[in-house]
Amino acid sequence: MAMTQHKIVFSGPPGAGKTTAIAMLSDIPPVVTDVRNTDAGLGKELTTVGLDFGQADLGNGQCVRLFGTPGQLRFDFMWRIIATDALGLVILIDNTRPDPLDDFATYLDAYADLLPTINCAVGIGRTGECPLPTVDQFSSLLAERGLAFPVLPVDVRRREDVLMLVDTVLIQAEMRT
Amino acid sequence: MTSLSTLTTTLLQPARQTAQALFAEVDGARAVVIATADGFDLAHAGHQSIDPARLAAMVSSVSALGDAASRETGIGTPRYLVIESSDGRLVVRCMQVQEQALVAVVLTDKSVTLGFVLSHLSKAEQLMNAA
Numbered sequence: 001m002a003m004t005q006h007k008i009v010f011s012g013p014p015g016a017g018k019t020t021a022i023a024m025l026s027d028i029p030p031v032v033t034d035v036r037n038t039d040a041g042l043g044k045e046l047t048t049v050g051l052d053f054g055q056a057d058l059g060n061g062q063c064v065r066l067f068g069t070p071g072q073l074r075f076d077f078m079w080r081i082i083a084t085d086a087l088g089l090v091i092l093i094d095n096t097r098p099d100p101l102d103d104f105a106t107y108l109d110a111y112a113d114l115l116p117t118i119n120c121a122v123g124i125g126r127t128g129e130c131p132l133p134t135v136d137q138f139s140s141l142l143a144e145r146g147l148a149f150p151v152l153p154v155d156v157r158r159r160e161d162v163l164m165l166v167d168t169v170l171i172q173a174e175m176r177t
Numbered sequence: 178m179t180s181l182s183t184l185t186t187t188l189l190q191p192a193r194q195t196a197q198a199l200f201a202e203v204d205g206a207r208a209v210v211i212a213t214a215d216g217f218d219l220a221h222a223g224h225q226s227i228d229p230a231r232l233a234a235m236v237s238s239v240s241a242l243g244d245a246a247s248r249e250t251g252i253g254t255p256r257y258l259v260i261e262s263s264d265g266r267l268v269v270r271c272m273q274v275q276e277q278a279l280v281a282v283v284l285t286d287k288s289v290t291l292g293f294v295l296s297h298l299s300k301a302e303q304l305m306n307a308a
Contacts, residue, residue, distance in 0.1 A: 031245050031249060033241035033242060033245050035214035035237070035241055035278060038182045038213045038214075039181070039182075039213055039215065040182050041216070048241075049214070049216055049234075049237045049238050049240075050239075050241035050245065051238075070238065074216055074230065074233075075216065075234055075237075076232075077234070077235060152251065
């Protein structure tokens with residue numbers, strides 16, 4: 001059976017779990033471009049500055065190539081490079097950051113011209129620690145922009161949660177055909 | 178506002194001196210930027226038309242991709258990356274200075290010999306480590 005390959009991009013602010021999500025799903029050791037973080041305000045040892053790459057065989061002849069973007073705004077040039085020709089986009093948000101809705105708006109702005117046509121899912125992480133803003137508030141922000149994508153609470157350390165995000169993207173793609 | 182780590186701030190002065198020296202010594206250089214591996218501009222010299230913060234972030238990404246490609250293909254750790262374009266070059270040196278990974282980039286026009294830039298970048302790393 002011929003293998004169908006899809007490209008799915010994980011994007012979102014620093015610490016949202018893009019590298020972890022790809023590592024959870026990838027069948028191969030992920031390609032990572034993490035370097036030592038020198039931003040004292042970011043609170044983590046390593047940060048992605050190039051891209052992440054992984055690959056997962058979903059069965060039924062479907063393979064997804066998973067790409068992760070760097071999170072910081074200074075790397076926004078990479079966001080568009082990586083998203084080129086993607087079947088889908090997963091936006092991950094860390095609900096413990098100071099202003100998750102503002103983070104979300106930043107990514108909606110960055111991908112504004114892609115969003116009307118791309119298959120997209122939104123994963124909100126660490127909702128157990130920080131239940132606010134709610135999933136409905138993220139959905140409302142989408143609605144204000146005339147967009148409607150699935151917004152799901154996720155723990156990217158759980159493979160099934162990451163798979164659910166990817167599945168959500170693939171289902172949208174299937175429905176468009 | 179971003180705050181650099183203490184280790185990084187100790188490199189600011191040597192980085193400034195090195196950037197200015199590189200820009201002065203390499204004829205045909207349009208800009209020099211010395212940045213942390215995670216894309217913060219520590220020091221720069223050159224023409225105003227270049228945004229050093231943006232160049233620092235781009236060179237950080239390029240350097241990390243070079244490192245990943247080197248690692249995946251088993252050829253060790255990258256020392257230089259060169260982007261040879263129709264009207265000039267970006268020459269990147271991956272440095273270790275006081276146990277801190279840095280990248281130095283020289284943007285040149287077409288007139289400059291590549292080996293000349295490479296030797297100056299190598300010397301720059303030695304100077305920064307001696308500072």
